[in-house]
Amino acid sequence: MARSYITHLECSLTGENTYAAGEVHNLSAAGRPLMARYDLDTLKNEADRDEIWARPGGFWKWRELLPIQHSRNIISLGEQVTPIIECAKAAGFVGHKGELLVKDEGRLPTASFKARGLGIAVSMAKELGLKRLAMPTNGNAGSALAAYASRANIETYIFCPDDTPLINVTETSLQGGKIWRVNGYIDDCGKIVAAGKERMGWFDLSTLKEPYRLEGKKTLGLEIAGQYQWELPDVILFPTGGGTAVVGMWKAFAEMEALGWIGPKRPRMIVVQAAGCAPLARAFDAGKKHAERWENAHTKASGIRVPQAVGDFLVIDIARLSGGRVVAVDEDELMDMWREVSGLEGLMLCPEAAAAFVALKNGAEEGWIKPDEKVLVVNSGNGLKYEMPDQAGSLDITTPIDFEGLAPTG
Numbered sequence: 001m002a003r004s005y006i007t008h009l010e011c012s013l014t015g016e017n018t019y020a021a022g023e024v025h026n027l028s029a030a031g032r033p034l035m036a037r038y039d040l041d042t043l044k045n046e047a048d049r050d051e052i053w054a055r056p057g058g059f060w061k062w063r064e065l066l067p068i069q070h071s072r073n074i075i076s077l078g079e080q081v082t083p084i085i086e087c088a089k090a091a092g093f094v095g096h097k098g099e100l101l102v103k104d105e106g107r108l109p110t111a112s113f114k115a116r117g118l119g120i121a122v123s124m125a126k127e128l129g130l131k132r133l134a135m136p137t138n139g140n141a142g143s144a145l146a147a148y149a150s151r152a153n154i155e156t157y158i159f160c161p162d163d164t165p166l167i168n169v170t171e172t173s174l175q176g177g178k179i180w181r182v183n184g185y186i187d188d189c190g191k192i193v194a195a196g197k198e199r200m201g202w203f204d205l206s207t208l209k210e211p212y213r214l215e216g217k218k219t220l221g222l223e224i225a226g227q228y229q230w231e232l233p234d235v236i237l238f239p240t241g242g243g244t245a246v247v248g249m250w251k252a253f254a255e256m257e258a259l260g261w262i263g264p265k266r267p268r269m270i271v272v273q274a275a276g277c278a279p280l281a282r283a284f285d286a287g288k289k290h291a292e293r294w295e296n297a298h299t300k301a302s303g304i305r306v307p308q309a310v311g312d313f314l315v316i317d318i319a320r321l322s323g324g325r326v327v328a329v330d331e332d333e334l335m336d337m338w339r340e341v342s343g344l345e346g347l348m349l350c351p352e353a354a355a356a357f358v359a360l361k362n363g364a365e366e367g368w369i370k371p372d373e374k375v376l377v378v379n380s381g382n383g384l385k386y387e388m389p390d391q392a393g394s395l396d397i398t399t400p401i402d403f404e405g406l407a408p409t410g
Ligand SMILES: *Cc1c(COP(=O)(O)O)cnc(C)c1O
Pocket: 112, 114, 140, 141, 207, 239, 240, 241, 242, 243, 244, 245, 246, 303, 304, 350, 352, 353, 380, 381, 382
């Protein structure tokens, strides 16, 4: 029987390792994210990579490397391994000559990769007996939280900026979440959670302020390794806001290397932000460890509109350590790219992933992504959730239709 090999948790800044598994935790004593640790030495002898990979279903197949101790606490919505899809036309369009694959996370329950983090975190909340969860969100995390928590009979209090895409707000309440629009940014929403949690008996599920959403995001890295036959791609581009996905993938790579599942080769991690909200890119360029808050943040790619992130130093470190970089891309280019790539490939890209394509184009042009490199872009969510460009024409049935006019030749 598969079981969790979790042993304890550790402060990501100081390495203090006195935090017990099976207990409720938020941040470390130093106010930084906690990381779950596993008995990888024992697991190395007891588990077989290929047997685990061959298990049916999606992210729950990685039981040994997840924190949940009892199967009865697992909340599942029928997760699957999300497909990686070859995008040769998009590669041509952005000027990349090598392999280009897109991992389509829009196929997960609630149609974004947030399902990974919240599926695990809510299952842990159930295991720990938590009854009321609260969270700030830019949209996709809120709907994933609502969906998994409602199944587990856990109450949710969700706060989002008042210009969050309408579908994110309505899908969240339809799936049983209580949600409020707030006239501020996601970090302002986070302050409401922090201020109300004592009085309301809320557990704070903010990004990296509890340790288990990260464990769920980790499964993205595990899955990529399996899909690439345990030889990771040369470059991974990920649209980044709070940074759990990047930190989670990196943690997965480290654990897999310790287990002997992969070698030491790491992809260069290209952390992509929008020019209207690029605190991590600014800190990276300035050679800083931490990022200052970005004022007047704006971008249509709402998932990456995060003015300030508690895990900033982790993301910046990973970009440096991997030989990658943190880049900001132009908003107009991002919106054009969204239309172009979706149209070329028939993919329901989200605008966040379009930002990653702009970064790939810039990398190919400027030579920091090489023509023979294997590139993976993560489509972090389903484009249907956003206000899409309306490109339809209109026809008047009371006048003759000008058919040739429907297909103008250029
Ligand atoms: C949350 C989100 C992101 C950013 O992910 P982080 O882990 O917070 O960096 C990117 N794209 C979409 C669609 C998202 O919902």
